[in-house]
Amino acid sequence: MRKVSPKTLTRALFYIRTLNRLLHLGGSVVSSKELADIMGFSDAQVRKDISNFGKVGKPRIGYKVAELKQVLEDFLVQDVVHAALFGVGNLGSAILRYSGFHQNKIKLVAAFDIDKNKIGKTINGVPVYAMKDIREIVRRTHVDIGIIAAPEEASQDIADLIVGSGLKGIVNFAPTSVSVPKGVFVKDIDLSIEFLSLFCDMQHS
Amino acid sequence: MRKVSPKTLTRALFYIRTLNRLLHLGGSVVSSKELADIMGFSDAQVRKDISNFGKVGKPRIGYKVAELKQVLEDFLVQDVVHAALFGVGNLGSAILRYSGFHQNKIKLVAAFDIDKNKIGKTINGVPVYAMKDIREIVRRTHVDIGIIAAPEEASQDIADLIVGSGLKGIVNFAPTSVSVPKGVFVKDIDLSIEFLSLFCDMQHS
DNA sequence: CAAGAATTGTTCAGAAATTCACAATTAAGA
DNA sequence: TCTTAATTGTGAATTTCTGAACAATTCTTG
Incomplete structure (x- = not known):
């Protein structure tokens, strides 16, 4: 997998935090725009960051919250x-x-x-x-x-x-x-x- | 005075912190290289940052600790x-x-x-x-x-x-x-x- | 006083990060 | 089924940041 910059890694941790909250609130899918608005980033930023970790989203739909969280965690925080x-x-x-x-x-x-x-x-x-x-x-x-x-x-x-x-x-x-x-x-x-x-x-x- | 980027502002606060310590240790002048080594930046970075706030250094000498601290504080933290x-x-x-x-x-x-x-x-x-x-x-x-x-x-x-x-x-x-x-x-x-x-x-x- | 050595301020080039813009894709609805 | 609308993934453009290099400056020493 390609090299990921520290800045992207840190933002990805914020994505995970937000995804956890969305999961807890019962959300099942989320778009780059929604994630961006919650955290104050741009939607392009969110999509580009996530693209580092694979093609997880579906056009016209967005990202499955649980799936995206899983992908990010697998890359970032495998162990305690x-x-x-x-x-x-x-x-x-x-x-x-x-x-x-x-x-x-x-x-x-x-x-x-x-x-x-x-x-x-x-x-x-x-x-x-x-x-x-x-x-x-x-x-x-x-x-x-x-x-x-x-x-x-x-x-x-x-x-x-x-x-x-x-x-x-x-x-x-x-x-x-x-x-x-x-x-x-x-x-x-x-x-x-x-x-x-x-x-x-x-x-x- | 020219617009200064947030990153430079944050680094400038670290400069002030370091200058305070140097003052306390009795240092009177310091070079960009010395500051850079203490904080883990490059000397070019230090000089470029400082140049945002005026021409404070003297070639062959470096920066007067107290003077540089004053210049930075005047720009960054005038009030409590x-x-x-x-x-x-x-x-x-x-x-x-x-x-x-x-x-x-x-x-x-x-x-x-x-x-x-x-x-x-x-x-x-x-x-x-x-x-x-x-x-x-x-x-x-x-x-x-x-x-x-x-x-x-x-x-x-x-x-x-x-x-x-x-x-x-x-x-x-x-x-x-x-x-x-x-x-x-x-x-x-x-x-x-x-x-x-x-x-x-x-x-x- | 002249030569030499050290350090600044700054320009320029390159790298890195961000934003833009749009083709590709997919679900929904007529 | 076909059209429409929405959203992704990404290459290109843009902006921001960093590092290298060097002329200009000034202390020091002989």
């Missing part, structure tokens, strides 16, 4: 993604308790912190370990990605730990860039920047 | 951005307690919930109001953007409330698309999708 969390503070705790993951093939398998009061506890079913145990846990447990939800000062050290334990993907919520070797993927989510960029877009539009 | 939060659950509480905002010209001025046990309290200095009071609060208080951190089922109603109260920007953490009139900006942050998209990028690279 196992994630480990680093830093059980305000944000980390909220992530541990976030209820949206289990519907989306994401499983938090371990959390790490340096606070002795937290180590050994279980939050929402996820055990909290000492930071130094990461290598052993990653060896014993299937982990795909690491999530940094620690203070700025600790983020680079944690990134190094994550990389050292062999993981290749990091979601970084800390408000600072971390440097990693080539081949490791980092996604930065800085709440301040997210808010500010929305506001900048508003002002400079 | 005032935000109101909708939904004081796990994620909402973490946002209220997030410590990174005040350094970044973001101020949470109000929170809203439907839970009587939360209404009337103050969390981290931010008062929690009843959802129905939004119009009055927005009239009395300067609010730029609304943040939806409520369950999926409530998100569209909250978006309608936000739009009805006159706000033009929404950050939506709920795992569903909200529909808004033209002219209202929405930024979706779906934690599941963020994690999955990282993983997809890893697999399909």
